[in-house]
């Protein structure tokens with residue numbers, strides 16, 4: 001179980017327990033105590049197996065755009081049980097939600113964390129890239145390696161996108177950002193380049209209120225903006241219509257752009273295209289011509305609530321190499 005630790009006393013207790021295990025870095029008691037005091041103010045997660053502490057991680061802000069993985073450790077007895085990955089996944093989600101662009105970690109030679117050791121290979125396997133070596137950081141024999149992860153790379157944005165169904169802040173979304181999101185939508189591939197997807201970006205409060213009043217049960221009630229996705233179901237060639245594939249690609253591009261710009265959203269299609277045809281009522285409010293269908297709405301806004309990745313099947317259950325059987 002991964003727990004976000006809020007209580008500063010509990011953070012201090014965990015830090016003390018863990019940092020006491022560090023023999024070299026914190027050999028000076030004073031610096032250890034200072035670190036423990038400081039880390040009580042940082043976002044902090046702990047992993048537990050039953051009631052035993054298996055690992056921990058805290059993040060520290062080092063610049064407007066960068067969060068540093070200040071300390072991370074997983075006890076040797078619990079290695080290879082996924083605690084490191086799970087701790088990092090929640091911390092990464094947090095960093096994305098807070099709008100950080102980078103996470104960095106300064107690592108040291110293997111063995112320094114003793115019981116809580118994490119290797120450089122582990123950071124590389126998470127997707128960190130080596131940035132530079134600071135030989136003078138510790139001493140020449142034990143150079144410090146800085147690893148960096150660009151949270152705004154496509155691969156990371158994909159990994160940190162999750163459907164958000166919570167409350168939005170009432171902060172409006174600048175037109176510039178809405179245009180960027182919409183451009184990512186229309187830049188998507190389309191079958192035979194037929195470009196069957198059109199968009200209506202709604203940021204006018206009265207229009208938003210009219211749309212929201214049609215959605216029953218309500219969703220995206222607090223969203224300060226919304227993108228309404230339209231499709232024209234025309235054939236790409238012969239009797240082949242790729243309209244669904246076209247708008248799906250456009251929607252996914254927009255979801256990723258939304259997350260990368262620091263907003264959240266959810267692909268609401270099932271909800272509005274069911275038997276009650278909320279989509280047709282939305283089309284009527286927006287004056288959409290008959291040859292277009294409204295197929296989806298994407299709310300856009302800053303998230304107020306926490307959210308987590310839904311559980312998904314294991315990689316190996318869905319991905320095979322070279323042959324289905326193995």
Ligand SMILES: Cc1cc2nc3c(=O)[nH]c(=O)nc-3n(C[C@H](O)[C@H](O)[C@H](O)COP(=O)(O)O)c2cc1C
Nearest residue numbers: 161162163164165266267268269270271272309310
């Ligand atoms: C075609 C399609 C229709 C969807 N319709 C809805 C919907 O009507 N309401 C909703 O809450 N989520 C909807 N979703 C979001 C899915 O529930 C969500 O993607 C899925 O649970 C996986 O979670 P994730 O997006 O966080 O990975 C839809 C997703 C797709 C691809």
